[in-house]
Amino acid sequence: MEEGKLVNDKGIRVDGRKVDELRPIKLEAGVLNRADGSAYIEWGENKVLAAVYGPREAHPRHRQDPARALVQCRYNMAPFSVSDRKRPGPDRRSVEISKVVSEAFSHVVLRELFPRATVDVFMEVLQASAGTRCTALTVAAVALADAGIPMRDIIASCAFGKADGQVILDLDKEEDNEGQADVPIAIVPRTNEIVLLQMDGHITKEEFDSGLKMAVDACHRINEMQRDALRRRYAVTTDRHKAVKASSEGV
Protein backbone atom coordinates (compact mmCIF):
# COMPACT_ATOMS: atom_id res chain seq x y z
CA MET A 1 0.00 0.00 0.00
CA GLU A 2 1.18 3.50 -0.85
CA GLU A 3 2.71 5.42 2.04
CA GLY A 4 0.17 7.53 3.96
CA LYS A 5 -2.82 6.36 1.95
CA LEU A 6 -5.87 5.14 3.85
CA VAL A 7 -7.76 3.76 0.82
CA ASN A 8 -5.89 2.39 -2.20
CA ASP A 9 -6.94 2.56 -5.86
CA LYS A 10 -8.77 -0.76 -5.58
CA GLY A 11 -10.87 0.59 -2.71
CA ILE A 12 -9.06 -1.45 -0.07
CA ARG A 13 -8.27 0.09 3.32
CA VAL A 14 -5.15 -0.19 5.49
CA ASP A 15 -6.61 -3.06 7.53
CA GLY A 16 -7.70 -4.88 4.37
CA ARG A 17 -11.41 -3.97 4.55
CA LYS A 18 -13.51 -2.83 1.60
CA VAL A 19 -15.04 0.65 1.84
CA ASP A 20 -18.42 -0.74 2.97
CA GLU A 21 -17.10 -3.43 5.30
CA LEU A 22 -17.52 -3.45 9.09
CA ARG A 23 -14.81 -4.43 11.53
CA PRO A 24 -15.39 -7.87 13.11
CA ILE A 25 -18.13 -7.79 15.77
CA LYS A 26 -18.69 -10.22 18.65
CA LEU A 27 -21.79 -9.76 20.79
CA GLU A 28 -22.96 -11.62 23.86
CA ALA A 29 -26.09 -11.07 25.98
CA GLY A 30 -26.54 -11.73 29.71
CA VAL A 31 -22.96 -11.50 30.98
CA LEU A 32 -23.39 -9.93 34.45
CA ASN A 33 -25.02 -11.32 37.60
CA ARG A 34 -26.32 -8.23 39.38
CA ALA A 35 -27.75 -6.23 36.51
CA ASP A 36 -31.33 -6.78 35.31
CA GLY A 37 -29.95 -7.01 31.78
CA SER A 38 -26.45 -6.93 30.35
CA ALA A 39 -24.42 -7.44 27.20
CA TYR A 40 -20.83 -7.38 26.03
CA ILE A 41 -19.41 -6.42 22.67
CA GLU A 42 -16.07 -6.56 20.94
CA TRP A 43 -16.14 -4.40 17.81
CA GLY A 44 -12.75 -4.24 16.16
CA GLU A 45 -10.47 -3.29 19.05
CA ASN A 46 -13.34 -1.78 21.06
CA LYS A 47 -14.55 -3.60 24.17
CA VAL A 48 -17.71 -2.32 25.82
CA LEU A 49 -19.88 -3.74 28.60
CA ALA A 50 -23.48 -2.59 29.11
CA ALA A 51 -25.80 -3.08 32.08
CA VAL A 52 -29.44 -2.14 32.56
CA TYR A 53 -31.23 -1.61 35.87
CA GLY A 54 -34.94 -1.01 36.02
CA PRO A 55 -37.62 -0.01 35.60
CA ARG A 56 -36.99 1.25 39.14
CA GLU A 57 -37.95 4.28 41.18
CA ALA A 58 -36.43 7.47 39.84
CA HIS A 59 -34.78 9.72 42.36
CA PRO A 60 -34.36 12.49 43.22
CA ARG A 61 -38.12 12.56 43.01
CA HIS A 62 -38.34 15.92 41.23
CA ARG A 63 -36.81 14.24 38.17
CA GLN A 64 -39.71 11.79 37.90
CA ASP A 65 -42.09 12.13 34.97
CA PRO A 66 -45.66 11.45 36.15
CA ALA A 67 -46.66 10.15 32.72
CA ARG A 68 -43.74 7.97 31.65
CA ALA A 69 -40.40 6.46 32.59
CA LEU A 70 -37.06 8.19 32.16
CA VAL A 71 -34.32 6.49 30.19
CA GLN A 72 -31.04 7.54 31.76
CA CYS A 73 -27.84 6.46 30.08
CA ARG A 74 -24.31 6.80 31.40
CA TYR A 75 -21.42 6.40 28.99
CA ASN A 76 -18.17 6.04 30.90
CA MET A 77 -14.61 5.29 29.88
CA ALA A 78 -12.32 3.26 32.13
CA PRO A 79 -9.15 5.21 32.96
CA PHE A 80 -7.06 2.55 31.22
CA SER A 81 -9.27 2.26 28.12
CA VAL A 82 -7.25 4.78 26.12
CA SER A 83 -3.53 5.23 25.56
CA ASP A 84 -3.23 8.39 27.70
CA ARG A 85 -4.83 7.66 31.06
CA LYS A 86 -8.28 9.22 31.24
CA ARG A 87 -9.15 10.91 34.50
CA PRO A 88 -11.99 8.98 36.15
CA GLY A 89 -15.45 10.51 36.02
CA PRO A 90 -17.54 12.26 33.42
CA ASP A 91 -16.02 14.85 31.09
CA ARG A 92 -17.93 17.03 28.61
CA ARG A 93 -17.60 14.45 25.85
CA SER A 94 -19.08 11.58 27.89
CA VAL A 95 -21.89 13.81 29.16
CA GLU A 96 -22.85 14.66 25.58
CA ILE A 97 -22.68 11.05 24.42
CA SER A 98 -24.78 9.94 27.42
CA LYS A 99 -27.39 12.54 26.49
CA VAL A 100 -27.76 11.69 22.80
CA VAL A 101 -27.82 7.96 23.55
CA SER A 102 -30.51 8.47 26.24
CA GLU A 103 -32.58 10.39 23.71
CA ALA A 104 -32.17 7.68 21.07
CA PHE A 105 -33.40 4.98 23.46
CA SER A 106 -36.23 7.17 24.75
CA HIS A 107 -37.73 6.97 21.28
CA VAL A 108 -38.12 3.18 21.31
CA VAL A 109 -38.67 2.26 24.97
CA LEU A 110 -42.40 2.07 25.80
CA ARG A 111 -41.95 4.64 28.50
CA GLU A 112 -45.62 5.26 29.20
CA LEU A 113 -45.86 1.76 30.72
CA PHE A 114 -43.75 2.85 33.71
CA PRO A 115 -44.76 6.28 34.95
CA ARG A 116 -42.40 7.89 37.51
CA ALA A 117 -39.81 5.14 36.99
CA THR A 118 -36.36 5.17 35.46
CA VAL A 119 -34.58 2.71 33.23
CA ASP A 120 -30.85 3.12 33.85
CA VAL A 121 -28.41 2.10 31.15
CA PHE A 122 -24.71 1.93 31.98
CA MET A 123 -22.10 1.63 29.25
CA GLU A 124 -18.51 1.05 30.27
CA VAL A 125 -15.83 1.40 27.64
CA LEU A 126 -13.08 -0.97 28.72
CA GLN A 127 -10.96 -0.60 25.60
CA ALA A 128 -11.40 2.17 23.06
CA SER A 129 -10.44 2.29 19.42
CA ALA A 130 -12.66 4.67 17.38
CA GLY A 131 -16.43 4.39 17.22
CA THR A 132 -17.06 3.76 20.92
CA ARG A 133 -20.42 5.57 20.96
CA CYS A 134 -21.83 3.34 18.19
CA THR A 135 -20.37 0.30 19.91
CA ALA A 136 -21.84 1.38 23.25
CA LEU A 137 -25.28 2.10 21.84
CA THR A 138 -25.39 -1.20 19.95
CA VAL A 139 -24.48 -3.25 23.03
CA ALA A 140 -26.79 -1.23 25.31
CA ALA A 141 -29.73 -2.03 23.04
CA VAL A 142 -29.04 -5.73 23.56
CA ALA A 143 -28.76 -5.20 27.34
CA LEU A 144 -32.16 -3.44 27.32
CA ALA A 145 -33.72 -6.37 25.48
CA ASP A 146 -31.98 -8.78 27.89
CA ALA A 147 -33.54 -6.85 30.79
CA GLY A 148 -36.95 -7.40 29.22
CA ILE A 149 -37.62 -3.69 28.78
CA PRO A 150 -40.54 -3.30 26.34
CA MET A 151 -39.28 -1.56 23.20
CA ARG A 152 -40.64 -0.89 19.74
CA ASP A 153 -37.40 -2.23 18.27
CA ILE A 154 -33.76 -2.96 19.03
CA ILE A 155 -31.89 0.05 17.74
CA ALA A 156 -28.56 -0.37 15.98
CA SER A 157 -25.73 2.03 15.38
CA CYS A 158 -22.71 2.49 13.18
CA ALA A 159 -20.67 5.30 11.64
CA PHE A 160 -19.60 6.31 8.17
CA GLY A 161 -17.02 8.85 7.24
CA LYS A 162 -14.57 10.02 4.67
CA ALA A 163 -10.89 9.33 4.23
CA ASP A 164 -8.68 10.03 1.24
CA GLY A 165 -11.72 11.53 -0.46
CA GLN A 166 -13.60 8.23 -0.29
CA VAL A 167 -16.75 7.52 1.68
CA ILE A 168 -16.07 4.62 4.04
CA LEU A 169 -17.98 2.64 6.64
CA ASP A 170 -17.03 2.17 10.31
CA LEU A 171 -13.81 4.17 10.67
CA ASP A 172 -10.97 2.62 12.61
CA LYS A 173 -8.61 4.62 14.79
CA GLU A 174 -6.23 5.67 12.05
CA GLU A 175 -9.04 6.61 9.67
CA ASP A 176 -10.75 8.56 12.43
CA ASN A 177 -7.57 10.53 13.20
CA GLU A 178 -6.55 11.21 9.61
CA GLY A 179 -9.90 11.21 7.83
CA GLN A 180 -12.03 14.17 6.81
CA ALA A 181 -15.36 13.30 8.42
CA ASP A 182 -17.01 11.02 10.95
CA VAL A 183 -20.78 10.53 11.03
CA PRO A 184 -22.19 8.20 13.68
CA ILE A 185 -25.84 7.26 13.23
CA ALA A 186 -28.39 5.01 14.91
CA ILE A 187 -31.62 3.77 13.39
CA VAL A 188 -34.79 1.93 14.28
CA PRO A 189 -34.29 -1.03 11.92
CA ARG A 190 -37.99 -1.74 11.43
CA THR A 191 -38.77 1.77 10.18
CA ASN A 192 -35.35 3.18 9.21
CA GLU A 193 -36.02 6.19 11.45
CA ILE A 194 -32.85 8.00 12.48
CA VAL A 195 -32.57 8.32 16.27
CA LEU A 196 -28.96 9.49 16.49
CA LEU A 197 -26.95 11.53 14.05
CA GLN A 198 -23.81 13.50 14.67
CA MET A 199 -21.14 14.67 12.34
CA ASP A 200 -17.87 16.50 12.32
CA GLY A 201 -15.57 17.20 9.40
CA HIS A 202 -16.69 18.15 5.94
CA ILE A 203 -18.39 16.22 3.14
CA THR A 204 -20.62 17.03 0.18
CA LYS A 205 -24.33 16.31 0.04
CA GLU A 206 -23.71 13.47 -2.45
CA GLU A 207 -21.11 11.89 -0.18
CA PHE A 208 -23.46 12.22 2.77
CA ASP A 209 -26.25 10.48 0.85
CA SER A 210 -24.10 7.55 -0.26
CA GLY A 211 -22.50 7.23 3.19
CA LEU A 212 -25.86 7.30 4.93
CA LYS A 213 -27.18 4.52 2.71
CA MET A 214 -24.09 2.48 3.48
CA ALA A 215 -24.48 3.02 7.23
CA VAL A 216 -28.20 2.22 7.21
CA ASP A 217 -27.50 -1.05 5.40
CA ALA A 218 -24.77 -1.80 7.96
CA CYS A 219 -27.16 -1.07 10.85
CA HIS A 220 -29.46 -3.77 9.49
CA ARG A 221 -26.57 -6.25 9.47
CA ILE A 222 -25.69 -5.20 13.03
CA ASN A 223 -29.30 -5.60 14.08
CA GLU A 224 -29.18 -9.21 12.85
CA MET A 225 -26.12 -9.76 15.12
CA GLN A 226 -27.99 -8.20 18.05
CA ARG A 227 -30.93 -10.52 17.51
CA ASP A 228 -28.60 -13.45 17.12
CA ALA A 229 -26.91 -12.67 20.47
CA LEU A 230 -30.30 -12.68 22.18
CA ARG A 231 -31.29 -15.92 20.47
CA ARG A 232 -28.07 -17.56 21.65
CA ARG A 233 -28.66 -16.29 25.18
CA TYR A 234 -32.15 -17.69 25.41
CA ALA A 235 -31.66 -20.78 23.25
CA VAL A 236 -29.73 -22.26 26.19
CA THR A 237 -32.84 -22.11 28.34
CA THR A 238 -34.95 -23.59 25.58
CA ASP A 239 -32.56 -26.51 25.08
CA ARG A 240 -32.60 -27.18 28.80
CA HIS A 241 -36.38 -27.17 28.74
CA LYS A 242 -36.26 -29.64 25.89
CA ALA A 243 -33.87 -31.88 27.81
CA VAL A 244 -36.04 -31.75 30.93
CA LYS A 245 -39.09 -32.50 28.85
CA ALA A 246 -37.39 -35.38 27.05
CA SER A 247 -36.13 -36.97 30.26
CA SER A 248 -39.52 -36.68 31.94
CA GLU A 249 -41.18 -38.23 28.91
CA GLY A 250 -38.63 -41.04 28.93
CA VAL A 251 -39.55 -42.06 32.47
Add this chain to the structure above:
Amino acid sequence: MDVVSELLRDHIYKMAASGKRVDGRAPEEYREIKVRKGYAKNAEGSARINLGKTEVLVGVKMILGEPYPDRPKEGSIVTTMELIPMASPTFEAGPPRENAIELARVVDRGIRESKTVDLGKLCIIEGEKVWIIFIDIHALDYGGNLFDASSFGALAALTNAVVPASKINGEDYPLEVEHHPISITATKIQDVIVFDASLDEDRVADARLTVATDENGHIRAMQKGLKGSFTLDEVDYVVKTAKKLADEIRPKVVG
Protein backbone atom coordinates in the same frame (compact mmCIF):
# COMPACT_ATOMS: atom_id res chain seq x y z
CA MET B 1 -28.94 1.70 51.08
CA ASP B 2 -29.22 -2.04 50.86
CA VAL B 3 -32.24 -3.51 52.59
CA VAL B 4 -31.78 -6.99 54.05
CA SER B 5 -34.63 -8.89 55.58
CA GLU B 6 -34.29 -10.22 59.11
CA LEU B 7 -35.20 -13.59 57.67
CA LEU B 8 -32.11 -13.65 55.45
CA ARG B 9 -29.92 -12.39 58.27
CA ASP B 10 -31.22 -15.15 60.51
CA HIS B 11 -30.89 -17.83 57.89
CA ILE B 12 -27.27 -17.02 57.04
CA TYR B 13 -26.31 -16.80 60.69
CA LYS B 14 -27.97 -20.09 61.60
CA MET B 15 -26.22 -21.87 58.75
CA ALA B 16 -22.86 -20.27 59.58
CA ALA B 17 -23.25 -21.19 63.23
CA SER B 18 -23.46 -24.85 62.25
CA GLY B 19 -20.40 -24.53 60.00
CA LYS B 20 -22.37 -24.29 56.76
CA ARG B 21 -22.81 -21.63 54.13
CA VAL B 22 -25.65 -20.81 51.82
CA ASP B 23 -23.60 -21.68 48.72
CA GLY B 24 -22.30 -24.95 50.24
CA ARG B 25 -18.74 -23.81 50.91
CA ALA B 26 -16.67 -24.54 54.00
CA PRO B 27 -15.99 -21.50 56.24
CA GLU B 28 -12.43 -21.06 54.94
CA GLU B 29 -13.16 -21.97 51.35
CA TYR B 30 -12.69 -19.40 48.57
CA ARG B 31 -14.85 -19.30 45.49
CA GLU B 32 -13.35 -20.12 42.12
CA ILE B 33 -10.72 -17.59 41.02
CA LYS B 34 -10.28 -16.81 37.34
CA VAL B 35 -7.52 -14.48 36.19
CA ARG B 36 -7.29 -13.09 32.66
CA LYS B 37 -4.15 -11.01 32.25
CA GLY B 38 -3.57 -8.52 29.44
CA TYR B 39 -7.28 -8.01 28.83
CA ALA B 40 -7.13 -4.24 28.16
CA LYS B 41 -4.61 -3.58 25.41
CA ASN B 42 -4.42 0.19 25.90
CA ALA B 43 -3.22 -0.33 29.47
CA GLU B 44 0.41 -0.99 30.37
CA GLY B 45 -0.84 -3.98 32.35
CA SER B 46 -4.29 -5.36 33.12
CA ALA B 47 -6.19 -8.23 34.62
CA ARG B 48 -9.82 -9.23 34.65
CA ILE B 49 -10.63 -11.18 37.81
CA ASN B 50 -13.58 -13.39 38.59
CA LEU B 51 -13.99 -14.38 42.21
CA GLY B 52 -17.16 -16.41 42.20
CA LYS B 53 -19.85 -14.00 41.05
CA THR B 54 -17.70 -10.93 41.63
CA GLU B 55 -15.88 -9.47 38.68
CA VAL B 56 -13.34 -6.65 38.56
CA LEU B 57 -11.13 -5.24 35.87
CA VAL B 58 -7.86 -3.63 36.87
CA GLY B 59 -5.74 -1.52 34.55
CA VAL B 60 -2.24 -0.24 35.18
CA LYS B 61 -1.22 2.97 33.41
CA MET B 62 2.26 4.46 33.71
CA ILE B 63 2.78 8.14 33.05
CA LEU B 64 5.74 10.48 33.38
CA GLY B 65 5.63 12.97 36.21
CA GLU B 66 7.59 14.79 38.83
CA PRO B 67 8.61 13.08 42.09
CA TYR B 68 7.37 14.33 45.46
CA PRO B 69 9.82 16.95 46.79
CA ASP B 70 10.57 14.86 49.89
CA ARG B 71 11.30 11.74 47.80
CA PRO B 72 13.20 12.98 44.75
CA LYS B 73 14.58 9.54 43.89
CA GLU B 74 11.30 7.66 43.87
CA GLY B 75 8.36 7.18 41.56
CA SER B 76 4.90 6.73 43.01
CA ILE B 77 1.82 4.55 42.91
CA VAL B 78 -1.75 5.86 42.87
CA THR B 79 -4.62 3.42 43.37
CA THR B 80 -8.18 4.41 42.53
CA MET B 81 -11.39 2.45 42.78
CA GLU B 82 -14.61 3.12 40.95
CA LEU B 83 -17.75 1.48 42.27
CA ILE B 84 -19.53 2.14 39.02
CA PRO B 85 -23.33 1.80 39.05
CA MET B 86 -23.06 -1.05 36.54
CA ALA B 87 -21.83 -3.38 39.26
CA SER B 88 -24.70 -3.17 41.71
CA PRO B 89 -28.13 -1.54 42.09
CA THR B 90 -26.79 0.16 45.24
CA PHE B 91 -23.77 1.85 43.63
CA GLU B 92 -24.23 5.39 42.40
CA ALA B 93 -22.36 7.44 39.85
CA GLY B 94 -20.22 10.31 41.00
CA PRO B 95 -16.92 10.90 42.74
CA PRO B 96 -15.72 8.01 44.92
CA ARG B 97 -17.36 7.94 48.34
CA GLU B 98 -16.05 6.45 51.53
CA ASN B 99 -16.55 2.79 50.58
CA ALA B 100 -14.65 3.15 47.32
CA ILE B 101 -11.94 5.20 48.99
CA GLU B 102 -11.49 2.66 51.79
CA LEU B 103 -11.27 -0.16 49.24
CA ALA B 104 -8.69 1.67 47.15
CA ARG B 105 -6.61 2.56 50.18
CA VAL B 106 -6.58 -0.98 51.54
CA VAL B 107 -5.48 -2.35 48.16
CA ASP B 108 -2.92 0.45 47.90
CA ARG B 109 -1.46 -0.35 51.31
CA GLY B 110 -1.12 -4.03 50.49
CA ILE B 111 0.82 -3.17 47.32
CA ARG B 112 2.85 -0.29 48.76
CA GLU B 113 3.80 -1.69 52.16
CA SER B 114 5.00 -4.98 50.77
CA LYS B 115 7.21 -3.05 48.36
CA THR B 116 5.63 -4.93 45.47
CA VAL B 117 7.31 -2.43 43.17
CA ASP B 118 10.66 -0.85 44.06
CA LEU B 119 9.81 2.84 43.76
CA GLY B 120 13.51 3.71 43.41
CA LYS B 121 13.56 1.86 40.09
CA LEU B 122 10.82 4.17 38.80
CA CYS B 123 13.15 7.17 38.98
CA ILE B 124 14.36 8.46 35.60
CA ILE B 125 16.00 11.80 36.50
CA GLU B 126 16.41 12.52 40.19
CA GLY B 127 14.14 15.31 41.35
CA GLU B 128 12.72 15.80 37.88
CA LYS B 129 11.23 12.83 36.13
CA VAL B 130 9.79 9.59 37.47
CA TRP B 131 7.21 7.00 36.46
CA ILE B 132 3.86 7.31 38.20
CA ILE B 133 1.92 4.06 38.29
CA PHE B 134 -1.86 4.35 38.27
CA ILE B 135 -3.72 1.25 39.39
CA ASP B 136 -7.34 1.82 38.39
CA ILE B 137 -9.82 -0.71 39.71
CA HIS B 138 -13.14 -1.00 37.91
CA ALA B 139 -15.80 -3.07 39.67
CA LEU B 140 -17.98 -4.71 37.01
CA ASP B 141 -20.15 -7.11 38.99
CA TYR B 142 -20.48 -6.99 42.77
CA GLY B 143 -21.07 -10.46 44.18
CA GLY B 144 -19.34 -10.01 47.55
CA ASN B 145 -15.76 -9.54 48.77
CA LEU B 146 -14.60 -6.75 46.52
CA PHE B 147 -11.55 -6.24 48.78
CA ASP B 148 -9.86 -9.47 47.77
CA ALA B 149 -10.97 -9.46 44.14
CA SER B 150 -9.56 -5.94 43.78
CA SER B 151 -6.26 -6.71 45.43
CA PHE B 152 -5.82 -9.92 43.39
CA GLY B 153 -6.54 -7.83 40.30
CA ALA B 154 -4.06 -5.14 41.26
CA LEU B 155 -1.26 -7.65 41.79
CA ALA B 156 -2.09 -9.59 38.62
CA ALA B 157 -2.16 -6.39 36.55
CA LEU B 158 1.21 -5.30 37.94
CA THR B 159 2.82 -8.64 37.10
CA ASN B 160 1.50 -8.14 33.57
CA ALA B 161 2.70 -4.53 33.17
CA VAL B 162 5.25 -3.32 30.65
CA VAL B 163 7.08 -0.04 31.32
CA PRO B 164 6.51 2.13 28.21
CA ALA B 165 10.12 3.31 28.12
CA SER B 166 9.86 3.84 24.36
CA LYS B 167 8.09 7.11 25.27
CA ILE B 168 11.44 8.39 26.56
CA ASN B 169 13.49 6.89 23.74
CA GLY B 170 14.23 3.71 25.62
CA GLU B 171 13.01 0.21 25.05
CA ASP B 172 9.86 -1.15 26.71
CA TYR B 173 10.59 -3.64 29.47
CA PRO B 174 8.47 -5.68 31.88
CA LEU B 175 7.81 -4.00 35.23
CA GLU B 176 9.77 -5.69 37.99
CA VAL B 177 7.45 -7.03 40.67
CA GLU B 178 9.47 -7.84 43.78
CA HIS B 179 6.84 -9.19 46.16
CA HIS B 180 3.48 -10.87 45.92
CA PRO B 181 1.10 -9.72 48.67
CA ILE B 182 -2.24 -11.52 48.78
CA SER B 183 -5.09 -10.05 50.75
CA ILE B 184 -7.51 -12.31 52.54
CA THR B 185 -10.74 -11.03 54.02
CA ALA B 186 -12.59 -12.56 56.93
CA THR B 187 -16.20 -11.61 57.55
CA LYS B 188 -17.87 -11.88 60.90
CA ILE B 189 -21.59 -12.53 61.15
CA GLN B 190 -22.60 -12.23 64.79
CA ASP B 191 -20.02 -14.59 66.37
CA VAL B 192 -19.17 -16.66 63.30
CA ILE B 193 -16.27 -16.04 60.91
CA VAL B 194 -16.27 -16.94 57.23
CA PHE B 195 -13.73 -16.14 54.51
CA ASP B 196 -14.41 -14.71 51.05
CA ALA B 197 -17.94 -13.54 51.81
CA SER B 198 -20.59 -13.97 49.17
CA LEU B 199 -22.93 -11.09 48.39
CA ASP B 200 -25.52 -12.13 50.97
CA GLU B 201 -22.86 -12.69 53.61
CA ASP B 202 -21.40 -9.26 52.87
CA ARG B 203 -24.83 -7.71 53.26
CA VAL B 204 -25.38 -9.14 56.75
CA ALA B 205 -21.75 -8.75 57.92
CA ASP B 206 -21.10 -7.21 61.31
CA ALA B 207 -17.33 -6.91 61.00
CA ARG B 208 -14.64 -7.46 58.43
CA LEU B 209 -10.90 -8.02 58.70
CA THR B 210 -8.57 -7.89 55.71
CA VAL B 211 -5.02 -9.20 56.09
CA ALA B 212 -2.41 -8.97 53.32
CA THR B 213 0.58 -11.28 53.66
CA ASP B 214 3.58 -11.64 51.37
CA GLU B 215 5.32 -14.78 50.12
CA ASN B 216 7.44 -14.90 53.31
CA GLY B 217 4.33 -15.00 55.45
CA HIS B 218 4.93 -11.47 56.75
CA ILE B 219 1.89 -9.31 57.37
CA ARG B 220 1.99 -6.26 55.11
CA ALA B 221 -1.36 -4.56 55.59
CA MET B 222 -4.47 -4.95 57.67
CA GLN B 223 -7.83 -3.28 57.86
CA LYS B 224 -10.71 -3.87 60.19
CA GLY B 225 -14.01 -2.58 58.89
CA LEU B 226 -17.70 -2.25 59.77
CA LYS B 227 -19.28 -1.66 63.14
CA GLY B 228 -18.70 -5.02 64.82
CA SER B 229 -15.57 -6.19 66.65
CA PHE B 230 -13.08 -9.08 66.78
CA THR B 231 -11.70 -10.72 69.93
CA LEU B 232 -7.94 -11.19 70.25
CA ASP B 233 -8.36 -14.91 69.64
CA GLU B 234 -10.36 -14.21 66.53
CA VAL B 235 -7.67 -11.89 65.19
CA ASP B 236 -5.09 -14.58 65.82
CA TYR B 237 -7.23 -17.12 63.96
CA VAL B 238 -7.84 -14.78 61.03
CA VAL B 239 -4.16 -13.91 60.62
CA LYS B 240 -3.08 -17.57 60.74
CA THR B 241 -5.76 -18.56 58.26
CA ALA B 242 -4.94 -15.61 56.01
CA LYS B 243 -1.33 -16.77 55.72
CA LYS B 244 -2.42 -20.29 54.86
CA LEU B 245 -5.02 -19.20 52.31
CA ALA B 246 -2.69 -16.63 50.75
CA ASP B 247 -0.14 -19.36 50.01
CA GLU B 248 -2.82 -21.40 48.26
CA ILE B 249 -4.13 -18.49 46.24
CA ARG B 250 -0.86 -16.73 45.30
CA PRO B 251 0.07 -19.03 42.38
CA LYS B 252 -3.38 -18.54 40.82
CA VAL B 253 -3.01 -14.76 40.88
CA VAL B 254 0.64 -14.42 39.97
CA GLY B 255 0.45 -17.19 37.37
